[in-house]
Amino acid sequence: xxxxxxxLITLLTENVFKLDVNSAVGSSVHFFFYDxxxxxxLLSVMIFAISYLRSYFPPExxxxxxxxxxxxxxxxxxxxxxxxxxxCSCSSIPIFIGFVEAGIPLGVxxxxxxxxxxxxxxxxxxxxxxxxxxxxxxxxxxxxxxxxIGGLIIxxxxxxxxxxxxxxxxxxxxxxxxxxxQKQRLFFAFDNxxxxxxxxxxFLLIGIGIGALIHGYAPQEILAKWAGxxxxxxxxxxxxxxxPLYSNAxxxxxIAEALIGKGIGIGTALAFMMATTALSLPEAIxxxxxxxPKLIGIFFTVVSIGIIITGYFFNIIL
Amino acid sequence: xxxxxxxxxxxNCNRLExxxxxxxxxxxxxxxxxxxxxxxxxxxxxxxxxxxxVVDEKVIVSGRIPSxxxxxxxxxx
Numbered sequence: 001x002x003x004x005x006x007x008l009i010t011l012l013t014e015n016v017f018k019l020d021v022n023s024a025v026g027s028s029v030h031f032f033f034y035d036x037x038x039x040x041x042l043l044s045v046m047i048f049a050i051s052y053l054r055s056y057f058p059p060e061x062x063x064x065x066x067x068x069x070x071x072x073x074x075x076x077x078x079x080x081x082x083x084x085x086x087x088c089s090c091s092s093i094p095i096f097i098g099f100v101e102a103g104i105p106l107g108v109x110x111x112x113x114x115x116x117x118x119x120x121x122x123x124x125x126x127x128x129x130x131x132x133x134x135x136x137x138x139x140x141x142x143x144x145x146x147x148x149i150g151g152l153i154i155x156x157x158x159x160x161x162x163x164x165x166x167x168x169x170x171x172x173x174x175x176x177x178x179x180x181x182q183k184q185r186l187f188f189a190f191d192n193x194x195x196x197x198x199x200x201x202x203f204l205l206i207g208i209g210i211g212a213l214i215h216g217y218a219p220q221e222i223l224a225k226w227a228g229x230x231x232x233x234x235x236x237x238x239x240x241x242x243x244p245l246y247s248n249a250x251x252x253x254x255i256a257e258a259l260i261g262k263g264i265g266i267g268t269a270l271a272f273m274m275a276t277t278a279l280s281l282p283e284a285i286x287x288x289x290x291x292x293p294k295l296i297g298i299f300f301t302v303v304s305i306g307i308i309i310t311g312y313f314f315n316i317i318l
Numbered sequence: 319x320x321x322x323x324x325x326x327x328x329x330n331c332n333r334l335e336x337x338x339x340x341x342x343x344x345x346x347x348x349x350x351x352x353x354x355x356x357x358x359x360x361x362x363x364x365x366x367x368x369x370x371x372v373v374d375e376k377v378i379v380s381g382r383i384p385s386x387x388x389x390x391x392x393x394x395x
Contacts, residue, residue, distance in 0.1 A: 058381065059366040091367050093326065093357060098366040175364035175377045187385045
């Protein structure tokens with residue numbers, strides 16, 4: 001898809017910077033420019049397209065759909081709707097309360113809350129840019145599976161008593177959902193591109209910069225030995241490192257791209273990505289307004305275990 | 319007019335507040351603006367996406383930040 005860009009940057013590296021693309025410095029320079037341009041193009045196009053689609057799936061609609069399903073079907077629907085429903089962490093509390101108020105089981109609500117942040121347009125675009133379609137789609141499928149299973153497990157643990165009492169007393173008002181014009185939907189999509197790019201570009205450049213250095217200079221054998229698929233702790237360590245990082249840190253994924261070229265496992269990189277998006281401290285602080293610390297603990301534990309298992313699974317099969 | 323911004327104080331909520339003030343000031347509309355941060359009150363408007371904009375107790379925008387011209391046509395009748 002980006003062969004033209006690859007060729008263009010090769011020309012730039014060789015003719016303008018007078019560097020051999022096969023040398024350490026040349027391949028670093030090539031990696032930096034190629035990845036920066038490729039990811040920014042993908043990020044803008046994907047966020048724009050997905051945001052536009054998402055303007056047709058407001059959470060109010062999702063809620064109405066979920067009221068109709070029970071049992072595991074409810075969890076599956078919640079995870080699938082989690083893919084398309086726009087989700088910003090500032091809306092997680094009203095969505096949580098809205099679902100509870102509508103009588104949607106907590107297990108189903110958690111399926112939504114797990115999948116929705118994992119499967120987001122920025123993560124998808126960056127994975128697509130760094131690893132291609134197959135890995136990006138596997139990532140989406142894993143996000144759904146972790147959401148379904150995680151929600152089922154949390155539902156079985158009778159979490160109702162860990163929800164703050166006031167949540168059950170809130171009565172939701174009625175309001176007519178806005179009817180958006182095409183122009184308003186397009187502006188919404190454009191505004192999302194601007195907002196997300198503004199938040200991640202610096203992390204992305206730092207990530208690509210470090211990635212470029214690794215690409216050109218890091219010795220293969222040492223990395224493969226420490227972070228390769230054969231190191232049994234690599235996935236656990238990358239998940240644990242990712243939890244305190246906010247989702248902007250997904251800009252660091254080009255580091256993983258470079259590392260994979262040097263022999264680290266792809267499951268390790270996917271686990272890192274999922275953990276930065278699904279489990280973040282700011283998210284925990286927000287959720288603390290509506291659920292008790294014990295349930296936050298359960299939520300983080302279940303999702304971490306799910307992510308770690310997924311990481312190992314992909315290190316074995318890919 | 320009575321204008322309320324619904325939202326728990328996130329960056330986008332503050333952006334919507336600033337834009338609303340800007341549009342109203344430019345059109346010399348007199349208004350009372352309140353930034354509602356309590357969840358109970360936000361939910362009582364039936365809103366699940368923040369930020370939202372309420373004018374005279376009616377939700378006119380939710381879950382998005384409109385363009386300035388869009389907001390102007392929503393606010394100035």
